[in-house]
Amino acid sequence: MTIIYLTLCWAGGIVFAELLDERWPYGIAATILACLLVLFRDHKDWRLYIACGLFFVLGGLRLQEALPEKSPDHIAHLNNQGIVTVFGVVWDAPDVRETYTNVRLKVDEAIWLGQQQPREGLVLVRLPANTDIQYGDRLLVTGQLFPPPELDTFSYQEKLAREGVFSIMQSQTFQKLDEHQGRWWKQDLLDLRDQTRGFIEDALPEPQASLLSGILLGDDSRLSEEVRDAFNTTGTSHVIAISGFNMTLIAAIVKSLLSNLLPKKSWAIFFSLVVIVLYTIFVGANAAVVRAAIMSGLLIVADGMRRKTYAPASLAFAALLMSLLNPYVLWDIGFQLSFAAVLGLALLVPPADKAFRRFMQHHFEKSAGGEASKFLSEPLVVSLVAQV
Numbered sequence: 330m331t332i333i334y335l336t337l338c339w340a341g342g343i344v345f346a347e348l349l350d351e352r353w354p355y356g357i358a359a360t361i362l363a364c365l366l367v368l369f370r371d372h373k374d375w376r377l378y379i380a381c382g383l384f385f386v387l388g389g390l391r392l393q394e395a396l397p398e399k400s401p402d403h404i405a406h407l408n409n410q411g412i413v414t415v416f417g418v419v420w421d422a423p424d425v426r427e428t429y430t431n432v433r434l435k436v437d438e439a440i441w442l443g444q445q446q447p448r449e450g451l452v453l454v455r456l457p458a459n460t461d462i463q464y465g466d467r468l469l470v471t472g473q474l475f476p477p478p479e480l481d482t483f484s485y486q487e488k489l490a491r492e493g494v495f496s497i498m499q500s501q502t503f504q505k506l507d508e509h510q511g512r513w514w515k516q517d518l519l520d521l522r523d524q525t526r527g528f529i530e531d532a533l534p535e536p537q538a539s540l541l542s543g544i545l546l547g548d549d550s551r552l553s554e555e556v557r558d559a560f561n562t563t564g565t566s567h568v569i570a571i572s573g574f575n576m577t578l579i580a581a582i583v584k585s586l587l588s589n590l591l592p593k594k595s596w597a598i599f600f601s602l603v604v605i606v607l608y609t610i611f612v613g614a615n616a617a618v619v620r621a622a623i624m625s626g627l628l629i630v631a632d633g634m635r636r637k638t639y640a641p642a643s644l645a646f647a648a649l650l651m652s653l654l655n656p657y658v659l660w661d662i663g664f665q666l667s668f669a670a671v672l673g674l675a676l677l678v679p680p681a682d683k684a685f686r687r688f689m690q691h692h693f694e695k696s697a698g699g700e701a702s703k704f705l706s707e708p709l710v711v712s713l714v715a716q717v
Contacts, residue, residue, distance in 0.1 A: 330642070331377065331380075332642050332645050332646055332649070333641055333642060333645045334377065334381055335380060335381060335384045335645075335649070336384075336645035336646070336648055336649045337645075338381040338382070338384040338385040338388065339384040339385065339387065339388040339652065340388060340648065340652060340659060341385055341388065342384065342385040342386060342387065342388025342389040342390075342391075342392075343388040343389065343391065343392045343652060343656045343659060344659065345385070345388075345389055346388070346389035346390075346392040346393055347392060349389075352393060353389065353393075355386050355387075355389045355390035355393055356390060358386045359383060359386045359387055359390055362379055362382050362383040362386060363383060365379050366379045366380060366383060388652075388656070391652070391653065391656050392656045395655070400449065402446075402447055402448055402449050403448070403449060403450045403495070404436045404439060404448045404449065404450040404451075404452055404474065404495075404496055405450060405474075405476070405495035405496050407441055407448075407474050407496070408474045408475055408476050408495070408496055409473075409474070409475060409476075410441065410474065411441075411473065412471065412472070412473060412501075413439055413440070413441050413471070413472070413473065413474050413498075414439065414440040414469060414470070414471045415434065415436045415438070415440075415448070415452060415469075415470050415471075415474075415498070416436065416437060416438040416439070416467070416468070416469055416506070417434040417435050417436035417437055417438075417452070417467070417468060417470075418434070418435050418437075418465065418466070418467050418468075418510045418511060419432045419433070419434060419435075419462060419463065419464055419465060419466045419467075419468065419511070420433045420434065420435040420451065420464075420511065421433045421464060422463075422464050422519055422613070423456075423460075423462050423463070423464070425458075425550060426458070426550075428458050429455050429456065429457065429458050430455070430456045430457070430458060430459075430460045430462065431453060431454070431455055431456075432453075432454050432456060432462055432468075433451055433452070433453055433494065434451065434452045434453075434454050434468060434470065435450075435451055436448050436449060436450055436451070436452055437449065450493070450495065450496070451492075451493050451494045451495075451496075452474065452494070452496045452497065453477070453489065453494050453496070453497045453498070454468075454470055454472075454497075454498045454500055454503075455497070455498070455499050455500065456500050456503060457500075462505070463508070463519070463523075464511050464515065464516060464519050465508060465509050465510050465511030465512075465516050466505050466507070466508050466510070467505070467506045467507040467508070467510045468503055468504065468505055468506065469503065469504045469506055470498060470500045470502075470503040470504075471500070471501050471502045471503070472498045472499055472500045472502075473498065473499070473501075474496045474497070474498050475496070475497055475498070476495060476496065476497075477489045477490075477494070477495070477496075477497050491657035491660060492657070515610065518607065518610050518611050521611070522546055522548075522611055522612075525545070525546060526542050526546060526548065529541050529542055529545070530542075535553070536552065536553060536556045538551075539551040539552045539553070539556070540552070540556070540569065543569030544569055546611070546612055547571040547612035547613055547615075547618065548612075548613075549569050552569070571612050571613075571617075571618045571621065575621070576605060576608070576609075576618075576621045576622050576624075576625035577625045577628060579604065579605070579608055580601045580602075580604060580605050580625055580626075580629055581601075581629075583600065583601050583604045584597050584598065584600075584601040584629060587600050587601065595633065598629055598630060598633040601629050602626050602629065602630075605622050605625055605626050605629075606622070608622075609622040615661075615663055616651065616658050616661040616663045616664035616667070617663040617664060617666070617667035619647075619651055620644075620647050620648075620651065620664060620667050620668065620671075621667070623643075623646070623647040623650060623651070624640075624643045624644065624647050624671070627643045627646065627647075628643070640671065640674075640675035641672065641675050641676070644668065644671055644672060644675065648668065651664070
């Protein structure tokens, strides 16, 4: 339970720092609490209280360190300054829509008022539909820079700011200058993903091809609205979402195969974890997928050590690790829904299953009730687990 308490305090510190919106001396407070923790290391109760306080302060410090500082060379200083030409590299897979394509451009230079100058930062650039642009392409884009808008339903500006984007651009003209300027390993994985999608599209008609791409690659962008609405109406949209079920299934298959080929079990565990990491990047590594990957990895390690996992503790560790890497993940709706669903299953399904079994055995013969409850409850539990 200690990891749960520490994670709650860590997350509380992050949320507190975000709501406070001021710079506090978190570093000094963390140093004092760390010294107190050393002094009271032999006092079990005090040690836990001080550790919780330390994690609260460290959470606030982590968010403070993650606050995007706009340096004098940041591209956002050219927002609303007229026509600008920016040079940069496409830093993520393009977001292809029916009428346009969004790309995130990591800018390194800009031309403004006839002067070429070094610049830095991310720009969300909107290009025409069906534009042949890939991750790692170096582009020259001309247009006007604007801050992201405030929408009626939510703050689009705040959402992009948490992702380090302070400028958007509707391109007037653009030119591809070079290719393969991104990270080589990410480029290779995205190329493999595109090749796999192309193979699926060549082998199957629609909507089967888009459906398999969603199940295998986590890419539902090509699903028609009719098919998407059908899944939503029937409550089966989890079929086309990458979840812990997918992760555990893939890792278990790899571990089972490698266990028979490698001389040591630890090697099979290691390579299973490698497969989970690669598959996570392969399918896009959104917050829900990363959460599923971490928990699946813990399950595999625990099985190799002949230990049982406690779902709330595993979930707390996943939240702690993810928010350590990016504290703004706590505001990601995918993370919130995934976290809540897993927590609900972990806390509610076991007692509900026991109550259902007792009910069946009480109203029917013991053997018949046990078999009937097993027959009815297992598919339900599997279906619920598959959704997260």
